[in-house]
Amino acid sequence: MSSELDDEVKTDILKKLADLSEGVDIVWDRVVYNDEEPPYINIYGWIVGSKPRDFVLCRFDSFSTSFVTSSVKYSKTFARNWGIPSALHRDCILFKDFFGTLINNNGFKTVEKE
Secondary structure, eight states, rough: SSSSHHHHHHHHHHHHHHHHHTTOOOOEEEEEOOSSSSEEEEEEETTTTTOOOOEEEEEESOOOEEEEOHHHHHHHHHHHTTTGGGGGGOOOHHHHHGGGGGGTTTTTOOOOOO
């Protein structure tokens, strides 16, 4: 990736985003473009209708394309849409479930399950 992305590269990225979001309503929101070595692009989107509000983050760099999502509901769909083998898939879990009682005395605010 160079400091200025040409339309062909941008079109390829948009196709990959369309593939990822097939069957899921996503509002794409933000882009972070780093043109320093190693260059990368992070693209953030919100999954419509999810509660609590779930996100998806897609990362494009010279070596790979990857995603992270807070959505348990759509995580496997995204992996399948990008051809990621199910053996490599990992579900996202709630912050408070991961850290448990360790966060109680440290003042962290957490999302409540709905």
